[in-house]
Amino acid sequence: MAERYSSFRGNGSLWLLQRLTAVFLIGILAFHFMLLHFVNHAAEITFAGTTARMQQPGYFATMVLFLATGTFHGVNGVYNALLNQGLDGTARTVVKYGLAIVGLALVIQGIRVAMAMAGVTIA
Amino acid sequence: MSQSYDRGAVEDFGRWREFSAGMWAWVFHKFTGWVLVGYLFTHIAVLSTAIPAAEGGAAAGGDIYTTTLQGLESLLVVRFLEIGLLAVAVFHILNGVRLLFVDLGVGLDSQDKSFYASVILTGAIVVASIPTFLTGAI
Numbered sequence: 001m002a003e004r005y006s007s008f009r010g011n012g013s014l015w016l017l018q019r020l021t022a023v024f025l026i027g028i029l030a031f032h033f034m035l036l037h038f039v040n041h042a043a044e045i046t047f048a049g050t051t052a053r054m055q056q057p058g059y060f061a062t063m064v065l066f067l068a069t070g071t072f073h074g075v076n077g078v079y080n081a082l083l084n085q086g087l088d089g090t091a092r093t094v095v096k097y098g099l100a101i102v103g104l105a106l107v108i109q110g111i112r113v114a115m116a117m118a119g120v121t122i123a
Numbered sequence: 124m125s126q127s128y129d130r131g132a133v134e135d136f137g138r139w140r141e142f143s144a145g146m147w148a149w150v151f152h153k154f155t156g157w158v159l160v161g162y163l164f165t166h167i168a169v170l171s172t173a174i175p176a177a178e179g180g181a182a183a184g185g186d187i188y189t190t191t192l193q194g195l196e197s198l199l200v201v202r203f204l205e206i207g208l209l210a211v212a213v214f215h216i217l218n219g220v221r222l223l224f225v226d227l228g229v230g231l232d233s234q235d236k237s238f239y240a241s242v243i244l245t246g247a248i249v250v251a252s253i254p255t256f257l258t259g260a261i
Contacts, residue, residue: 026216043196043259047176047188074160081153110167116177
């Protein structure tokens with residue numbers, strides 16, 4: 001058995017989540033590129049076409065899950081990269097919560113966008 | 124069989140001429156990751172035009188969402204940036220698959236070969252996609 005090396009330290013559940021989201025994102029990112037560049041050409045995207053896709057509950061849910069997992073994977077990836085560079089102490093805490101807030105804000109904005117695309121409003 | 128090496132820190136980028144395949148994989152994965160997360164924020168910002176478009180009754184067309192996206196797509200530089208994004212995404216996916224196998228301890232002895240395969244396959248997929256990405260722009 002090879003000696004396992006990993007530069008990741010600390011929270012094991014974050015380590016696992018980074019890999020679980022990776023598995024999901026491998027498929028969904030490829031699907032996203034295929035659908036919006038090869039099946040539908042990006043230059044021909046219209047609001048009506050976007051609405052037609054986003055009004056399908058399965059597609060809507062998949063895109064929101066794509067947003068949430070992609071944001072987590074990306075923001076946690078940035079955090080891991082900064083830890084690799086030696087981020088520590090108070091700066092580490094500030095960056096951790098700063099990234100969490102920024103990631104959450106992106107997901108909230110993304111959900112607002114998804115709802116506008118689908119024509120869903122909260123009464 | 125298994126053996127550990129001390130090749131120094133990959134963060135010490137001034138030593139790049141001494142980097143092995145696995146270290147380049149690490150560098151490329153970090154670089155493509157930074158690009159993708161940066162793009163994600165830009166992507167949601169551009170798609171946020173859907174909010175005023177929906178409020179303005181976009182069904183008739185000529186809305187800010189459609190005109191913004193089609194305006195961007197009419198620029199050749201945006202098409203090339205999209206090809207760059209595809210290259211970055213495909214490499215991150217393929218090397219990501221490689222990393223999942225590495226994490227599972229599968230194929231460790233050929234991790235350098237799987238990195239080269241990721242690069243070559245990325246190149247092939249991107250080159251094959253160029254005509255589709257440039258359709259209507261040139």
